[in-house]
Amino acid sequence: MGKILDGKALANLLGENLKEKVKNLKAEGITPHFCVINIGDDTASKIYVRSKKRKAEKLGIIQDIYQMPADTKQQEVLDLIDKLNTDPEINGLMVQMPTPEQISADELLARIDPNKDVDSLTPANVGRLWLKDHFVEPATAEGIMALLKHYEIPLNGKNVVIIGRSNIVGKPLAALMLEKNATITIAHSKTQNLASLTKRADVIVSATGEPCLIKADMVKDGVIVVDVGINRVNGKLVGDVDFDAVKEKASYITPVPGGVGPLTVQFLMEAVVNLTRRQNGRK
């Protein structure tokens, strides 16, 4: 039976260190301050925005929430981003995904000052990520790397199958894992015979939003499974993995909830603090 990769515990542990870091900055008169722009009334988004707010408060970071109506015009959001980009009080900003139909998220992201790009989703920072001189990394990908490192799971030469090619998870995770000399396969909704790929994988990362996509007969014994899926099924939160069955074959597996999710929030806060330090000429 597989060992649980306890993301929640690691997030709490790292949170204690970050709290100290924030305290030290505050002693120098610097308080990290970031903004979340949430457009529309996606239920899940509201939950995430609130959980970020809670974490920020715990750490002593200021978080402003700009809640904009579902029919907000693109230009209004661009104007807000411009204002926050140039406000010296603001160290970071992010646009909560998904955005409503009339909004071009790509255009919004491109407008964010890369120096304030908490999510690391601006074109400049995506480029830096693949060129190895990055100063921010997307939080979920970074959280997964931290989790594997904490449990001393090496990636050198390992076959990793990432399912999901999103800009926010799959693609940046591939970049970070390549840096650790893993061999990466990115599978997605058009991939044929997914099981033939996952059966050969040493590490499987699933980020699709499809409950029970990964079943026990699709994985080899001793596999390491990282479940990034967040799905609500009959009022219950589940990942992409058939957890109870797959954990019998896995050597390590993340639970949902309590796996990758809390680390995402932790590393968003790390990004805020790192950007704040950088803007103030630290490290």
Ligand SMILES: Nc1nc(=O)c2c([nH]1)NC[C@@H]1CN(c3ccc(C(=O)N[C@@H](CCC(=O)O)C(=O)O)cc3)C=[N+]21
């Ligand atoms: N610009 C942007 N950046 C993001 O980082 C971003 C986003 N948009 N849109 C949505 C996704 C999703 N996301 C999560 C954050 C926290 C949990 C989390 O805390 N999960 C808890 C459970 C939370 C619950 O109970 O609902 C857990 O897995 O244990 C999950 C998912 C950030 N995202």
